[in-house]
Amino acid sequence: MRSSILWGFYVMFFVGYAEEVSTSEGTVKGPRKPVLLEDVAATEAFINAAEVVVVGFFKDSERPEVSEFLIMVQNIPEVPFAIANGSQVLSHYNVTRNTISLFRMVDNKRQDVEIEDIKGLDANKLSRFVRANELRWVTEYNPMTAVGLFDSVVETHLLLLTNKSSPMHTEMMNKYREAAKLFQGKLLFILVDILAKGNDRVMSYFHLKKSQLPALAAYHTPDEEQEVLSLDDISVEIIKEFCDGFLQKLQAKEKLKTEDKVLKEEL
Numbered sequence: 001m002r003s004s005i006l007w008g009f010y011v012m013f014f015v016g017y018a019e020e021v022s023t024s025e026g027t028v029k030g031p032r033k034p035v036l037l038e039d040v041a042a043t044e045a046f047i048n049a050a051e052v053v054v055v056g057f058f059k060d061s062e063r064p065e066v067s068e069f070l071i072m073v074q075n076i077p078e079v080p081f082a083i084a085n086g087s088q089v090l091s092h093y094n095v096t097r098n099t100i101s102l103f104r105m106v107d108n109k110r111q112d113v114e115i116e117d118i119k120g121l122d123a124n125k126l127s128r129f130v131r132a133n134e135l136r137w138v139t140e141y142n143p144m145t146a147v148g149l150f151d152s153v154v155e156t157h158l159l160l161l162t163n164k165s166s167p168m169h170t171e172m173m174n175k176y177r178e179a180a181k182l183f184q185g186k187l188l189f190i191l192v193d194i195l196a197k198g199n200d201r202v203m204s205y206f207h208l209k210k211s212q213l214p215a216l217a218a219y220h221t222p223d224e225e226q227e228v229l230s231l232d233d234i235s236v237e238i239i240k241e242f243c244d245g246f247l248q249k250l251q252a253k254e255k256l257k258t259e260d261k262v263l264k265e266e267l
């Protein structure tokens with residue numbers, strides 16, 4: 001009797017101990033490692049599997065940027081990282097010297113870091129590069145992503161200004177994200193959380209008051225053309241209609257400008 005209690009205690013102790021070991025093994029697995037891409041097919045699959053991925057194409061693994069790359073991988077857990085070093089993969093991606101490339105779906109863009117041109121390239125600079133260029137189907141607006149947003153070839157933005165703590169938030173974001181996919185390469189969808197520091201400035205830029213939120217704001221960066229829509233309810237149809245209307249307005253404006261130019265040239 002006594003021994004079985006004791007036995008039970010030992011089993012419990014042992015199981016508990018084993019669990020502790022395995023969980024701590026789970027967290028202390030050693031540093032996060034980038035995936036090694038062996039061929040072009042694997043590289044393409046990796047690039048197509050996430051909204052934003054980063055690949056280090058390394059011809060020479062002895063150079064300092066390779067170790068800085070491995071440090072950066074630890075800093076940004078939400079982005080998948082890989083390394084490719086096979087000659088076939090490198091030539092397929094037109095790599096002739098060590099190159100770190102960010103691939104993103106939202107505007108179908110490959111953005112390279114010009115390693116040789118950046119003095120003292122370190123993990124922090126690389127992290128900033130990734131943070132700035134990490135544009136997604138819906139990109140959350142902050143001072144880092146603002147850089148990448150204004151750097152994209154897509155010059156029309158759609159902003160959803162909203163209170164992220166609102167109980168409707170998740171449902172709203174699902175619809176917003178769904179609509180974003182309909183406008184790939186045409187509009188960048190942005191989330192502006194009005195609770196985040198500094199974002200009240202975005203709100204006042206569009207002359208919006210807190211009582212008018214949530215709201216959509218369409219914005220064309222070259223001429224600052226803009227349009228605002230206050231929402232009671234959000235649906236993919238409402239977003240689509242608003243975006244189509246705005247894009248048509250831009251098109252009409254562009255047409256007018258060319259006609260004007262032709263007219264002036266004829267005079």
Ligand SMILES: *[C@@H]1O[C@H](CO)[C@@H](O)[C@H](O)[C@H]1NC(C)=O
Nearest residue numbers: 036059061083084085086087
């Ligand atoms: C590519 O990297 C892997 C892992 O670091 C290494 O084992 C392999 O030898 C490298 N291949 C070439 C062609 O450098």
Ligand SMILES: *[C@@H]1O[C@H](CO)[C@@H](O)[C@H](O)[C@H]1NC(C)=O
Nearest residue numbers: 089090091092093094095110
């Ligand atoms: C490599 O460069 C060629 C010629 O500029 C281009 O057609 C091709 O798409 C590039 N490959 C990749 C994977 O970007």
Ligand SMILES: *[C@@H]1O[C@H](CO)[C@@H](O)[C@H](O)[C@H]1NC(C)=O
Nearest residue numbers: 163164165166167194195210
């Ligand atoms: C944001 O939403 C939360 C939850 O509904 C609310 O408590 C808070 O007052 C709102 N903040 C603003 C600035 O609207």
